[in-house]
Structures are given as C-alpha cells and as structure tokens.
Amino acid sequence: MxxxxxxxxxxxxxxxxxxxxxxxxxxxxxxxxxxxxxxxxxxxxxxxxxxxxxxxxxxxxxxxxxxxxxxxxxxxxxxxxxxxxxxxxxxxxxxxxxxxxxxxxxxxxxxxxxxxxxxxxxxxxxxxxxxxxxxxxxxxxxxxxxxxxxxxxxxxxxxxxxxxxxxxxxxxxxxxxxxxxxxxxxxxxxxxxxxxxGGEDFDRLLAEAFVRSQADQPGFPAPESIAHALHREAQRLRIALGQVRSDEFVLRVDGQQWQQTFTQADMAALYAPLLERxxxxxxxxxxxxxxxxxxxxxxxxxxxxxxxxxxxxxxxxxxxxxxxxxxxxxxxxxxxxxxxxxxxxxxxxxxxxxxxxxCSYTLGIEVSQQHGQHRENGHYLPIIERNTTVPVSRVKTVCSAEEGQAAVKVCIFQGESRLVRDNIPLGELEIPLPPHNKGNVDLDVRFTYDNNGILECQVTIPKTGEQFALVIENNPGVLSPKEIAERLQALAVLKVHPRDQQVNTLLMARLEHLYQESLGERRELIGDWASQFQRALDSQDERIIRQTRTELNERLGQLERGGWH
Incomplete structure (x- = not known):
C-alpha cells in the first residue's frame, strides 16, 4: 500500500x-x-x-x-x-x-x-x-x-x-x-x-513583544525557562485576534500571573516585517x-x-x-x-x-575570473538555473586556469548568490589533466538533474575524450548509509507508548498543563479532577476509566469555554 x-x-x-x-x-x-x-x-x-x-x-x-x-x-x-x-x-x-x-x-x-x-x-x-x-x-x-x-x-x-x-x-x-x-x-x-x-515566526515576534512589555515586572521569569508557555499563548492569541479586535496575552507560572492587552492594530505593526518578507x-x-x-x-x-x-x-x-x-x-x-x-x-x-x-535552486560550479594580471577566485557559474523544468541536462565549457596545470577541482554549489561562499556546497570532483599540456585545457561540465532531485555532474576533456562523473547523493549533515543502519537499529529498540492508551495519556497531560496555568480555586478544582482520573486509572477497570474520562473531558470543555463555576 x-x-x-x-x-x-x-x-x-x-x-x-x-x-x-x-x-x-x-x-x-x-x-x-x-x-x-x-x-x-x-x-x-x-x-x-x-x-x-x-x-x-x-x-x-x-x-x-x-x-x-x-x-x-x-x-x-x-x-x-x-x-x-x-x-x-x-x-x-x-x-x-x-x-x-x-x-x-x-x-x-x-x-x-x-x-x-x-x-x-x-x-x-x-x-x-x-x-x-x-x-x-x-x-x-x-x-x-x-x-x-x-x-x-x-x-x-x-x-x-x-x-x-x-x-x-x-x-x-x-x-x-x-x-x-x-x-x-x-x-x-x-x-x-x-x-x-511561517506561523512559528509570527508567534515568536508576539512572544518577544510580550516579554519586552513585562521585563520590568517583579518576579518575571527568564524567557528561556518558559519558552513553550510563551509560544503556546502567542499561538492562541494570534488565532484569537483574527476574530476579535483585542485580547489578553496571559502567562501563568508557579502561582503568578502576568498579562498584556494586544489589539489587531498592534499585530499589524508588529508583523509588518514578516508580511513584507x-x-x-x-x-x-x-x-x-x-x-x-x-x-x-x-x-x-x-x-x-x-x-x-x-x-x-x-x-x-x-x-x-x-x-x-x-x-x-x-x-x-x-x-x-x-x-x-x-x-x-x-x-x-x-x-x-x-x-x-x-528545479527550485540554481546549480553551478566555482570559477575564477581574470582581471588583467589579477585573478579572483570564488565566483559562481550557474549551469542549471532555478525554475528549469526537470528532468534536465545542461553543459557549459570552462578551461583550466594555468598552463601546465596537473589537475582541476570542480566544486559544485547550489544557490543564487554571485560568490560561492554565500551558496551551499554539494560536492567536488578532482579531474587529472593531460600531462605536458600546452595552453589551457577545455573542460565540458554537464549537470543532469532528474525528477527525484538527484544531481549528476559529468566532466569531459574534449582533447582526450576522458570522462569523470560524480552523483551528488550525500551532503554535509546528511546521514551516510552506514549511519542510517546504525540509527535504524537504535530506533528499533525504543519503546513506543501504547496506542490504546493515548486518550488517557492525553487527558492526564491536558489536566497537568491546565493545572500549571491556573490559579486559586480553578487550580484546586483541576487538581481534584487529575486525582480523580488517576484513581480511575489505578482501578484498571476499563468501564470506570472510560466513564471518568468522558465526564472530565466534558468538564474541561466547559471550563475552557468559561462555562464552569
């Protein structure tokens, strides 16, 4: 399947x-x-x-x-x-x-x-x-x-x-x-x-704005210690302000609470740099x-x-x-x-x-440029330009930089910048040149890019007919076949939480999260519910667990809608 x-x-x-x-x-x-x-x-x-x-x-x-x-x-x-x-x-x-x-x-x-x-x-x-x-x-x-x-x-x-x-x-x-x-x-x-x-960047900007507004408040925690709480509330507020003119950013930590009002106009100003991007x-x-x-x-x-x-x-x-x-x-x-x-x-x-x-990116090689007596390395020569329909094959001819050169290194890059230092390296191919060559040696560099995103670089020396090829299959940071096998073995021994228990785990996690976010009587109430559900789980009676879970989900729904007293 x-x-x-x-x-x-x-x-x-x-x-x-x-x-x-x-x-x-x-x-x-x-x-x-x-x-x-x-x-x-x-x-x-x-x-x-x-x-x-x-x-x-x-x-x-x-x-x-x-x-x-x-x-x-x-x-x-x-x-x-x-x-x-x-x-x-x-x-x-x-x-x-x-x-x-x-x-x-x-x-x-x-x-x-x-x-x-x-x-x-x-x-x-x-x-x-x-x-x-x-x-x-x-x-x-x-x-x-x-x-x-x-x-x-x-x-x-x-x-x-x-x-x-x-x-x-x-x-x-x-x-x-x-x-x-x-x-x-x-x-x-x-x-x-x-x-x-993406949406995460909008939420990050909103969370940072809230932190700036509260930084001088006594007891306000270090932002890195509450990063997930900030992100969650920022996401909630961003969605809410799509429907209402203003709403409160509320952060509750260890029995303390901080809040700040944000309006739709505030959001428009705050998000302007991202919208421009x-x-x-x-x-x-x-x-x-x-x-x-x-x-x-x-x-x-x-x-x-x-x-x-x-x-x-x-x-x-x-x-x-x-x-x-x-x-x-x-x-x-x-x-x-x-x-x-x-x-x-x-x-x-x-x-x-x-x-x-x-092909979403331009693919090319590093070349040098001669300016009078001065040569500049690190320039980018595009071979397959971005938004070329794939599969595609393109060739460009370059030459060795110096007479009598023994070898040429073809360095392959991906990106749109003029200089290769600002692009992403994909691989390199060492090409031995004919011995005792006079003058510069021409090289035909062909890139072939298929429907599955596999790039092949083929270099031909027209003078001798010799060909050299490199298939770009691995990149810096990407696992090798040996590493993949090792990681597969490591993942295989991990224990996965039972699927049939996910509804129970979710409810307990939800209760714990709301308990930490709440204060006073609301917090005490949620704590009682968590204890009630834990007792149901300890009973190992599926009928009691199911009935308690249904009741508590209904109560939590009412609580989150503001209808529980």
Whole structure:
C-alpha cells in the first residue's frame, strides 16, 4: 500500500487513494491533524502527537517540536537520556502516521509520497527521504507542497486550461509556485520561497513583544525557562485576534500571573516585517514565470497560517482580488500527496494526468575570473538555473586556469548568490589533466538533474575524450548509509507508548498543563479532577476509566469555554 503524507512543521497528515478519491486517515485519537511533536512519557516510552504537545510546557526537557526546520543539518536534540537527529524525530512522526493507516485499513504500508517545501535544499530533501527509510517506508517520490496543493485543486478542473498561483504559508516555511493546467498536463512554471518564514515566526515576534512589555515586572521569569508557555499563548492569541479586535496575552507560572492587552492594530505593526518578507518570493516567482498578475486565473491559499486576516489582506492587495478558498488550507497538501501516490501506482482513474516540476535552486560550479594580471577566485557559474523544468541536462565549457596545470577541482554549489561562499556546497570532483599540456585545457561540465532531485555532474576533456562523473547523493549533515543502519537499529529498540492508551495519556497531560496555568480555586478544582482520573486509572477497570474520562473531558470543555463555576 502506498500513501501520501504531508510532513509539516507544526502538524502532519496522511491520506490514501480509495474509490477514486483521496481520503484523510484519522489518528488514534480520531483527529486528522497529528501535531509534529515528539516526547518521552514518564516511563521513557515514545510519545507522538497531541499527548506530546500537551507536555511541551510541563515536561520541556522530554519533549520537542519544530525539528523540521533542522532537516538536512547535523543538529541534535536531547530528550532524557536519548539524543535524536531531525531525521529520527521526523521518522517517529512518519511511523505513527503509517500505523494509523495500517490500523484503519488492515494493510501493510510499504511506500509513501512525502511532501516537502518547494524551496527545500538538496540536503533537506535527502534528509526527508532518510526519515522515511527510518520509519520503514520506501520513498521514491517527494512532491513539493505547492505542487501537491495544486494537484488537489487541479484534478477537479481536469480538461480545463488555467494558470494559478499557490501561496503556501505553513507553520515553518513559505512557498510560492505558479502552475499551468492544459490538456491533462500540470506544469510548474516557477517556484520561490523562504524556508524560515511561517506561523512559528509570527508567534515568536508576539512572544518577544510580550516579554519586552513585562521585563520590568517583579518576579518575571527568564524567557528561556518558559519558552513553550510563551509560544503556546502567542499561538492562541494570534488565532484569537483574527476574530476579535483585542485580547489578553496571559502567562501563568508557579502561582503568578502576568498579562498584556494586544489589539489587531498592534499585530499589524508588529508583523509588518514578516508580511513584507512574503512579497519577495511572490514577485520572484512571477518574474521567473514571465507572467503578469492578470494572467493568473486563481490564487490558492494553502497552509494554516494563511487563515490570518492580515495574510489574506496582503494577498488580496498583491493580486488585486480575493484568493480562492476552495481548499482546506490544512488538508490540501495531504490530498495532493495521495493523488501523486495514486499516479505513481498508475491508478486507472488518473492515467491521463501528467505532472511536471522544476528545479527550485540554481546549480553551478566555482570559477575564477581574470582581471588583467589579477585573478579572483570564488565566483559562481550557474549551469542549471532555478525554475528549469526537470528532468534536465545542461553543459557549459570552462578551461583550466594555468598552463601546465596537473589537475582541476570542480566544486559544485547550489544557490543564487554571485560568490560561492554565500551558496551551499554539494560536492567536488578532482579531474587529472593531460600531462605536458600546452595552453589551457577545455573542460565540458554537464549537470543532469532528474525528477527525484538527484544531481549528476559529468566532466569531459574534449582533447582526450576522458570522462569523470560524480552523483551528488550525500551532503554535509546528511546521514551516510552506514549511519542510517546504525540509527535504524537504535530506533528499533525504543519503546513506543501504547496506542490504546493515548486518550488517557492525553487527558492526564491536558489536566497537568491546565493545572500549571491556573490559579486559586480553578487550580484546586483541576487538581481534584487529575486525582480523580488517576484513581480511575489505578482501578484498571476499563468501564470506570472510560466513564471518568468522558465526564472530565466534558468538564474541561466547559471550563475552557468559561462555562464552569
């Protein structure tokens, strides 16, 4: 069985293709969204999803989130006595989604199409594939998130001709893609984006503004010690201010409380720098696609952060019209990934849909430039430029810098900057030159980039016909095959929290979190409820546990709505 997965910074989803339609699969708690949060419970077992997220504030040393932002790097996170790389944390989320599908359909999931931000680098894409491998999934195909959303939108339009822009602002990344649909072909014309711009950045700015407003208040704790509490309240307030003119940022720690009022006008001023950063990728994509705003038939908003009124207002101003709201911004990418999975498995209902994509970054080599008697090293020579349709093969001819040179080192980079020091190194190839050569030796450097994001560099010396090749499969910070095997073995021995206990763990984590946030009689009441539920669990009587859980969930719902006295 092959599935489509939206592996998100904040939340993840999984979908399958059944009865000629994509279907989202709920997790063990009955929810479609699984928070991309991983932690350890009090017995050292792995927790994934909502139960882990509830413990971010109460058990910060045992819980982590936002690890997608470190994909493709050597960053490590310590949870208790364990140390995890971003690929491993992502693998635990993927494994949980895989088990959700297997539980729902009784089939073994062996393969997945996983979505990635269109602006993910080569290293980040490879790390995502490795995460799938660590989760026990074959991942032959990655799909760019905006392209997946476009598939979810474009499939019902099959047979029509249209051009549309996907504006994808999620929890951690921002992507823009421009696509055309014609005669059963969906072609990506251009992509641009920012891998460090999303809802989390809006929340960080709001939390920092609150800390500045309270810094002089007596007893205010160090921000790093309450980071998760600040983030959670900032996220709540950002969403609330999409509906009301003003609201309170409230922080409760160890029986003390601090608060500050924020208005929609405050938010507009605070978020202005981030909103401005949304403009550049849109303008770059439009330029690269050689299109005018009027050429676009639809503007699609994808990603939960696009629900912010300020973001929708910006989009309306940029495009001179209100964007389409046909798609659920949280679910569109997962639906598109499932469609791509069906295309890959050659489902009969989708035989005529052809999808093309582009290389999101420029790929090139380091060269030197001669200025009179002075030579400058470190310049960038693009060979495959960004937004070139893939698969693609391009060649450029360069020459050795000095007469009689014994060898040339071809250094390969990814990026858009004029100097290679500002781009990302991908690899290098040492080329021995013919002995006793007179004059400079020409070299034909060919880059071939395929649909799966694999780059091959081939260097030919026309004078001798010799060829040298390098396939870029590993990057600094990306696990080697040997390291993958070691990590697989380490993950295999980890104990995972039982799925059938997740509803109980979630409720206890929720009670503990609310207890820490509350004061006075409310705090005492929640403490009594937590004790009541613990006694029910200790009874090991499933009927008593279920009945108590139902009652307490109802009471907590009333309490959070302000209806409990």
């Amino acid at each position: 092959i599935v489509g997965i939206d592996l998100g910074t904040t939340n993840s989803l999984v979908a399958v293709w059944k009865d000629d339609a994509s279907v989202l699969v709920p997790n063990a708690l009955g929810e479609l969204l699984t928070p991309s949060v991983v932690g350890l419970d009090d017995e050292g077992r792995i927790l994934v999803g909502q139960a882990a997220r509830e413990r971010l504030h109460t058990h910060p040393s045992l819980t982590t989130a936002l690890f997608k932002r470190h994909m493709g790097s050597a960053h490590q996170t310590a949870l208790g006595n364990h140390v995890f790389r971003p690929e491993e944390l992502s693998a635990l989320v993927l494994r949980s989604l895989k088990e959700d599908v297997e539980r729902a359909y009784g089939e073994t999931v062996v393969e997945a199409v996983i979505s990635v931000p269109a602006y993910f680098s080569d290293a980040q894409r490879k790390a995502t594939r490795i995460a799938g491998e660590l989760a026990g999934l074959k991942v032959d195909k990655l799909i760019n998130e905006p392209t997946a959303a476009a598939l979810a939108f474009g499939l019902p339009q099959h047979g029509k001709e249209c051009s549309f822009l996907v504006f994808d602002l999620g929890g951690g990344t921002f992507d823009v893609s421009i696509l055309e649909l014609f005669e059963g072909v969906m072609e990506v014309r251009a992509s641009a984006g920012d891998n460090f711009l 949304l403009r550049n990728p849109v303008e770059r994509a439009m330029r690269d696609a050689k299109l005018q705003i009027g050429d676009l038939d639809e503007i699609l908003m994808v990603g939960g952060t696009t629900r912010m009124p300020l973001v929708r207002k910006l989009a309306a101003g940029l495009f001179g019209r209100f964007p389409s709201i046909q798609l659920n911004p949280d679910e569109a990418v997962a639906h598109g990934a499932a469609i791509q999975a069906a295309l890959k498995s050659r489902d009969a209902a989708l035989e005529e849909v052809v999808l093309t994509d582009v």
